[in-house]
Ligand SMILES: [Zn+2]
């Protein structure tokens with residue numbers, strides 16, 4: 464019962480990954496209003512903002528888990544960020560993932576820099592106006608969305624060292640915890656179980 | 668901004684499709700309890716039930732719409748049904764779509780039988796127990812789900828005659844109406860905007 468499905472994806476246990484700590488990465492904007500104002504300036508100069516985020520999946524005794532960052536013990540987000548105006552989409556995503564998660568200092572020493580394996584686009588979210596709402600489609604009569612955010616499946620290697628900024632926590636959140644939990648995780652993260660449901664996983 | 672995305676999909680206007688009426692197709696089971704009991708018998712004999720449904724998409728002035736059936740002015744469902752135990756998945760889905768929507772009598776006369784174009788698997792839903800709940804993942808410690816339902820994108824041709832059983836209505840529901848509307852459409856249909864968000868559409 465597997466017609467028209469993507470290739471089975473191999474997931475490794477959470478314990479295969481090593482987590483270190485690196486310097487604090489303060490929020491670029493002090494408030495939501497400041498963030499939307501900066502988006503407005505960016506839009507005037509460069510047009511629609513392009514944002515890329517990675518969905519990194521591992522497992523704990525055969526339950527898939529998504530790696531996400533928790534900031535200041537409050538809100539959750541996926542690793543990734545917006546691209547520079549002329550930046551290539553995949554190269555830019557890899558750089559944003561490195562900025563957030565690549566090991567630094569002695570923790571990274573033995574490691575050869577592993578290239579991120581960027582898989583399928585899982586979803587697109589559009590911001591129609593300079594407001595906080597985003598939708599998984601371009602709303603009616605919006606011809607120029609202000610931002611498009613893409614989520615990509617990231618195939619994790621068998622083992623990897625990751626370093627997390629001091630002001631963030633990296634959490635492995637099981638699908639059943641995300642599912643139907645918009646209240647805690649927001650609409651975008653709570654939809655991830657839907658986006659992954661067409662994949663079959665192999666747990667090693 | 669289109670890396671790692673599926674090919675752009677062409678959507679045709681709703682007005683390209685012609686809708687006729689055919690004989691009533693009564694519900695196979697008189698109640699939810701009867702349906703779950705029949706599932707239990709099927710499971711004992713043949714193992715996990717396989718169900719296939721089609722997501723048929725068109726547009727109305729550039730807003731994507733999903734075709735769905737409304738039964739007895741009450742609940743909504745996608746065209747499709749469960750497969751016979753030994754039936755091929757794609758052949759079986761095409762047959763279920765024909766049973767529900769293929770034209771009959773004079774309406775179908777000029778028509779050459781158009782083969783359904785079955786695209787990507789969009790989602791899988793699992794029923795862990797002989798109960799109404801389904802999840803877009805196999806819940807923890809469930810080794811033998813009782814049913815797996817797959818949703819497939821169906822690429823509609825430029826024009827087509829469809830016949831709808833007398834006891835059902837075929838509705839074209841816009842994505843913004845489905846989105847975040849679990850109360851009216853249920854968890855499975857309300858998730859369709861998420862499942863389609865990675866596609867870019869071309870409206871002709
Ligand atoms: Zn700029």
Ligand SMILES: [Zn+2]
Nearest residue numbers: 603604728730
């Ligand atoms: Zn309109």
Ligand SMILES: [Zn+2]
Nearest residue numbers: 709712713752
């Ligand atoms: Zn049977």
Ligand SMILES: [Zn+2]
Nearest residue numbers: 524526807808
């Ligand atoms: Zn467990």
